Amino acid sequence: MSLNLFVRFEGVIAPNISQAFFSLRDNSIPDTLIPTEHHTASAIMKHQYGRFGPVSTSALTHFLDEQQIDVSFARLVEACRETGVSVTVVTNEFTYSAERILKAKRIRGVNIVGNHLMLNGDIVIPEFPHQNTDCPRCSCCARNIMLNGSSDQAAIAFVGAGSIDYCPASYADIVFARGELQTWCQQKNISYREFLTLDDVTVDLKRITQKRRIPKRREADHLRRAAFSAE
Numbered sequence: 001m002s003l004n005l006f007v008r009f010e011g012v013i014a015p016n017i018s019q020a021f022f023s024l025r026d027n028s029i030p031d032t033l034i035p036t037e038h039h040t041a042s043a044i045m046k047h048q049y050g051r052f053g054p055v056s057t058s059a060l061t062h063f064l065d066e067q068q069i070d071v072s073f074a075r076l077v078e079a080c081r082e083t084g085v086s087v088t089v090v091t092n093e094f095t096y097s098a099e100r101i102l103k104a105k106r107i108r109g110v111n112i113v114g115n116h117l118m119l120n121g122d123i124v125i126p127e128f129p130h131q132n133t134d135c136p137r138c139s140c141c142a143r144n145i146m147l148n149g150s151s152d153q154a155a156i157a158f159v160g161a162g163s164i165d166y167c168p169a170s171y172a173d174i175v176f177a178r179g180e181l182q183t184w185c186q187q188k189n190i191s192y193r194e195f196l197t198l199d200d201v202t203v204d205l206k207r208i209t210q211k212r213r214i215p216k217r218r219e220a221d222h223l224r225r226a227a228f229s230a231e
């Protein structure tokens with residue numbers, strides 16, 4: 001059985017990117033709004049970037065090139081390449097930012113799915129091609145990306161850390177969790193594997209891919225079938 005791995009960018013690969021992005025302009029501290037049914041993650045982003053003010057492309061690229069990531073992500077990508085596991089990076093931020101940051105760290109060969117960044121002159125305009133109206137927390141719904149990017153025969157593994165990961169984690173067969181996601185998995189009785197760095201995920205994945213059969217998580221399989229039949 002094949003395995004598809006989905007890894008959250010902000011909070012996992014790049015632990016501080018969301019807050020750091022706004023520190024580019026000190027008059028643009030983000031609102032600490034929690035997405036709700038009436039105030040979605042994409043609406044909050046539009047509001048925040050509406051206040052962002054002009055930004056020069058060279059300042060933006062310089063800023064992105066300076067960002068730090070969990071260096072163990074490179075080892076995880078390499079291990080996935082060796083074991084035939086596909087890796088997709090999901091982000092509620094911009095695909096452009098994640099691509100630029102990973103390229104600066106010489107990490108290639110991973111699929112990245114996130115929001116689109118349009119620059120109209122020097123004004124940042126976010127676009128949300130993967131928005132899901134059922135899901136206010138995701139401006140780029142990782143659940144849909146996982147479901148559309150996996151066949152019925154493949155098992156799905158997801159790595160997350162924050163409240164934006166509640167949505168995709170419910171639909172994954174194997175959940176790697178820390179932080180808020182870990183607490184939530186405990187509350188919802190979702191089995192998970194704890195990780196500190198992505199090296200922990202690599203060790204576990206190597207063990208999992210050696211098995212002849214990767215078991216599906218029953219509740220996740222039910223939810224995936226329900227999501228497909230609702231479409």
Ligand SMILES: [Zn+2]
Pocket residue numbers: 132135137138140141142143144167168
């Ligand atoms: Zn979602």
